[in-house]
Amino acid sequence: MSVSRPNYAPHPICLAAAQCTRWLQRCLPNLACLLCGEPSRTPVCSYCESDSAFYDKDALPINLLLRPAVASHIRHAHYRYLYACGNYQWPFTTLVHTLKFKRKPVAATILADWFITHVLRHRDRPAPQCILPVPLHFRRLQQRLYNQSAEIAYPIGRNMAVPVIESWARRCGKGAQHTRNRHERLLAARDAFVLSNACLDSVLEKGAAGQCVAIVDDVLTTGVTVDVLAAKLRQRYPWLAIEVWVMAVTPAPGQRRLSLEKV
């Protein structure tokens, strides 16, 4: 499986330190559940996993864009498939926060495993040609030392034997999207991302039918970021089908109290 790293990565010594921390986290025995803190040999205990609310896949389409309660508040002009584990509420809020702000990439492994088990095993489409983590701004990458979307994408890519390409695009805009409202996000996102020169040229066959890629992110709030990225991809590769894979979707304000079965 080929791996393509961005050329604006942090200093190699910082990356080596982060790799070492990751290796230690994998090798040392797990003592407590990341979610409840109770003793557990696995990063998330079986009680917390069974209490987690995943989207219903039996009664409703697994493609969330076919569910009006989700699609109505998500921008999706340039992609046709959206898959996620569940609403952005506990435990996804805790796991994403742990991944992004507590330097515990093990949370990414849990999210990726859940996505494989609860979503990909029920998805009835061919595997994509490649998996594309949403780029992180290089300043944030240098602070965090890893891109949380890439941390989620790699275990999924290994499971599916599909290449993960981090160098397909870069983020050059300023500031974090989660602090902006919908309109501000759209204006900022249009100029915030640039496709790389090579982009996906090495993995896509020009004009070939049935080719598909999956953009991976941790949380989808308004859909503006992934829609802008999908638009740029479609501009360069018009024949391409684009899927969006996220671990959780923020429900519309009026839907936050609805049960997942109704979503």
Ligand SMILES: [Zn+2]
């Ligand atoms: Zn637990």
